[in-house]
Amino acid sequence: MITAIVLIQAAADTIPDAAQAIADIEGVTEVYSCAGDVDLIALVKVARHEDLADLVPGHISKVPGVLNTDTHISFRSYAKRDTEAAFAIGLDDA
Numbered sequence: 001m002i003t004a005i006v007l008i009q010a011a012a013d014t015i016p017d018a019a020q021a022i023a024d025i026e027g028v029t030e031v032y033s034c035a036g037d038v039d040l041i042a043l044v045k046v047a048r049h050e051d052l053a054d055l056v057p058g059h060i061s062k063v064p065g066v067l068n069t070d071t072h073i074s075f076r077s078y079a080k081r082d083t084e085a086a087f088a089i090g091l092d093d094a
Contacts, residue, residue, distance in 0.1 A: 001045055003074040004052055006060060008040040014065025015039050021063045027055050038070075 010018045015033055019040050023031040030043040042060065046052050056071050 001047065002049060002052060003077070004044040004046070004056075005072045005074065006042040006044055006056060007038040007070040007072070008042060008060065008066055009068040010039045011065045011067060012039075018063050018065040022060055022066075025055070025059045025063075027051065028060070 008018075008022070019031045019033055022028055022040065022042050027044050027046045028042050029045050032041045033039065034041055044052065044055060046055060052071070052073070056069055060066065061069050
């Protein structure tokens with residue numbers, strides 16, 4: 001599974017609608033509105049790099065109000081929930 005973080009700049013008056021439209025796209029797991037240099041941050045999980053290459057320019061960038069995207073591909077997760085899940089594998093079978 002490939003995880004990507006997509007930083008999105010959007011027209012200010014479209015942010016709520018753009019965020020919901022992006023959240024409804026298959027492969028997008030979470031969308032956050034935020035303050036700072038970007039307006040929205042989308043977390044994406046796809047099976048293949050080709051899926052990501054289709055998802056961002058083919059779907060996210062085409063949402064009305066989206067002005068620009070900047071995609072970052074994750075190499076490794078250091079999230080607590082991921083670490084706990086890795087150690088819990090097989091515990092149900094014990």
